[in-house]
Ligand SMILES: CCCCC/C=C\C/C=C\C/C=C\C/C=C\C/C=C\C=C\C(=O)SCCNC(=O)CCNC(=O)[C@H](O)C(C)(C)COP(=O)(O)OP(=O)(O)OC[C@H]1O[C@@H](n2cnc3c(N)ncnc32)[C@H](O)[C@@H]1OP(=O)(O)O
C-alpha cells in the first residue's frame with residue numbers, strides 16, 4: 042500500500058535531509074549509516090519478526106519469545122555488528138527485542154560492565170570472555186526486599202572463613218532477600234552479588250562477589266540458593282526480575298571482585314583507592330540513561346507526530362475539510378518542546394557516556410579524582426531526564442486521543458518502561474539529593490573564598506547577575522537559567538545552614554531543606570541540558586540541519602524559561618515574560634513544517650516501534666482495524682464466557 046499522502050506532503054515540506062540529521066543525532070555519519078545497515082539486514086531475517094503482536098502475549102509468552110529471538114540472534118551476532126561496539130550492540134538489541142526487557146538486558150548493561158570495572162585481570166581472564174561469548178548469563182543483584190536506596194543497610198553477608206579461604210553467603214532475614222534484579226528470576230546462571238564483607242566479625246560494607254546461582258548443565262538452582270521470579274510489573278514484563286536468598290552458600294575467596302578492594306588468603310583487607318569505587322556499575326548505567334530515555338521519548342514522539350499529521354479533526358478557516366490535528370497550536374505546544382528535549386537528552390547522553398568511558402580509563406590508571414563530578418552530574422541527569430521523559434510520553438499519548446489509549450499505539454508500554462527509570466539506578470529524589478550535596482559543597486567553597494577551585498560546571502554559582510537582553514538568542518536564555526539555578530542553590534544552601542546553625546542536627550536540617558535542595562538540583566541539571574544542547578548545535582557543520590536545530594533550540598529555551606517562570610520573577614519583567622511567550626509561539630510555527638522530518642530523523646524502524654499509529658507509511662485506519670481483528674477475543678464470535686455466564690443470566694432474567 043502506498044504512503045498516506047498527508048505524510049508524503051509533510052515529508053516534502055521538510056527543509057533538510059533526514060540522513061544528515063540522523064548523523065547529528067547519533068554522533069557521526071558512520072554510526073548513523075551503520076544503524077541503517079543493521080536495521081536493513083535485520084528486516085531480511087524473518088525469524089526476528091514477532092510471532093504475533095507482543096501486546097496480545099502473556100508474560101510467559103513474552104519471555105519465551107525474547108529467548109527464541111536471542112537464540113536466533115546468536116547465529117547472526119558476528120555478521121550483523123561489530124561486537125566490540127556497544128552502540129551497535131544496543132541498536133541491534135532494540136531492533137530485535139524492543140523495550141519490554143529480555144534475559145540478556147542486565148547481562149549487557151550491568152554484569153559485563155561490572156566485570157570490566159571491578160574484576161582483576163586474572164578474574165577477567167576467567168569470566169569476561171565467557172560472559173562476552175554468552176556461555177554464561179549474568180545479572181546484578183544488589184537491591185533487597187527491605188533495602189534499595191540505602192546501600193549501607195543491606196543485610197546480605199559474605200563472611201570470610203579463614204580456615205577454608207571461602208566466603209559464606211547468607212540472607213539472614215526475609216527483608217534481606219535480593220529483590221528486583223533483572224534476569225535473576227529464571228534466566229541468569231551467574232550474578233554479581235553485592236554483600237557486606239565480614240572478616241573476623243568486622244563489617245567492611247557492601248562489596249561485589251561473582252556468584253554461580255544455577256548449574257550450568259541442568260540450570261537447576263544450586264544447593265543453598267533460593268531463587269525465583271517476583272511476578273508481573275507495571276511494564277518490563279519480558280524480563281524476569283527475581284528474588285534470591287542464600288543459606289550458608291560457599292564461594293572461593295577468588296570470587297570477590299578484586300580489582301580495587303582485596304582480601305588476602307590470611308584475611309587481610311586491602312582498601313580501594315576511593316570509598317565508592319564499588320558503585321561504578323550504577324554510574325555506568327546512569328551515564329547511559331539520558332541517551333536511552335531520550336530514545337524512549339523519541340519513540341513516543343515519532344508515533345504522536347506522525348499520527349497527528351494523518352489524524353484530521355475539526356476545522357480552522359477552511360470548512361470544507363477537517364484539519365490535521367498537528368496544525369493546532371495546543372497540539373504543537375504539547376509535542377514540539379518534547380521533540381527538543383529528546384534531541385537534548387540524546388546529545389547529553391553521548392556526552393555522559395564519553396565521560397564515563399574516560400573515567401573508567403582514569404580509574405584503571407589510579408586516578409579517581411573525576412568520580413565525584415560524574416556521580417553528581419549523572420545523579421541529577423538521570424532524575425530530570427526520566428521525569429521529563431515520563432511527562433513527555435504521557436503528553437504524546439494524550440495527543441493521540443482515544444487511539445493513544447489503545448495498546449495499538451504502544452505508547453503505554455513505552456511509558457511503563459521509561460518511568461521505571463525514575464526508580465531504578467537510584468530513586469529520583471534520592472539522586473537529586475546526591476547532586477544537592479555537591480552543590481552545597483560548591484557554595485561552601487565560595488563562602489570560604491575558594492571560588493577559583495570550582496569545577497567548570499558549577500563556576501556560575503560564584504558569578505554576579507548581569508543584564509539580560511532576550512533578543513540576543515539562546516545564550517541569553519542560558520543566563521536566565523544560570524540566574525535561576527544560582528539563586529535557588531544559594532537559597533536552599535542558606536536555608537540548610539540556617540537550620541543547622543539554629544542547633545538542629547545536620548541530618549534534620551538537611552531533611553527540612555530537602556525540597557528546596559531538590560529544586561536547586563533540578564534547575565542546575567536543566568541548565569546543563571540547555572548548555573549541552575546549545576554547544577552541540579553550535580558545532581554543527583551542515584547549514585540546513587543547523588538552521589532547523591536552531592529553530593528547535595529556540596523552542597527549547599523559550600519553553601524551558603517559561604516553565605521556570607517562578608524562579609526568574611526577580612530578573613525578568615512581565616513584559617519580558619510576554620516577549621518570551623510570544624517567541625515560543627513563533628518558534629512553534631517555525632518548526633511546524635519540519636515536525637515530521639524531525640521525528641523521522643530518529644530513524645526508529647516500524648519493527649522497533651511496534652505502533653499501528655506511528656507507522657512510517659501513515660496508513661493508520663486500515664491497520665488499526667486489522668490489528669483489532671487479530672485480537673484473541675475475536676477468534677470466535679461467541680465467547681465461552683458468554684455461553685457459560687451471560688446467556689444463562691439473561692435467560693434467567695427473562696423469567
Ligand atoms: C549494552 C546492551 C544493552 C542491552 C539492553 C537493550 C535493550 C533493552 C531495552 C531497554 C532496557 C532499558 C533499560 C535497562 C533495564 C532495566 C533497568 C536495569 C537495571 C537496574 C538496575 C538497578 O537498579 S541496580 C540497583 C541500583 N541501586 C541504586 O542506585 C541505589 C542508590 N543508592 C546509592 O547509590 C547510594 O546508597 C547513595 C549514593 C544514595 C548513598 O551511598 P552511601 O554509601 O550511603 O553514601 P554516603 O551517604 O555515605 O556518602 C555519600 C558520599 O559518597 C559520594 N558518592 C556516592 N556515590 C558515589 C559514586 N558512585 N561515585 C562517587 N562518589 C559517590 C557522595 O557524593 C557523597 O560524597 P560527599 O560525602 O563528599 O558529599
Ligand SMILES: Cc1cc2nc3c(=O)[nH]c(=O)nc-3n(C[C@H](O)[C@H](O)[C@H](O)COP(=O)(O)OP(=O)(O)OC[C@H]3O[C@@H](n4cnc5c(N)ncnc54)[C@H](O)[C@@H]3O)c2cc1C
Pocket residue numbers: 147181182183184187188189190191220221222223277282461464465466467468469470471474
Ligand atoms: C524495573 C526495575 C528494574 C530493577 N532492576 C534492578 C536490578 O537489576 N538489580 C538491582 O539490584 N535492583 C534493581 N532494581 C531495584 C531498584 O534499584 C530500586 O528499586 C531503587 O534503587 C529504589 O530503591 P527502593 O526500592 O529501596 O526505594 P525506596 O528507597 O524504598 O524509596 C521509597 C521512597 O522513599 C524515598 N526515600 C528513600 N530514601 C530517602 C532519603 N534518604 N531521602 C529522601 N527520600 C528517601 C524515595 O524518594 C521514595 O519516594 C530495579 C527496579 C526496577 C523498578
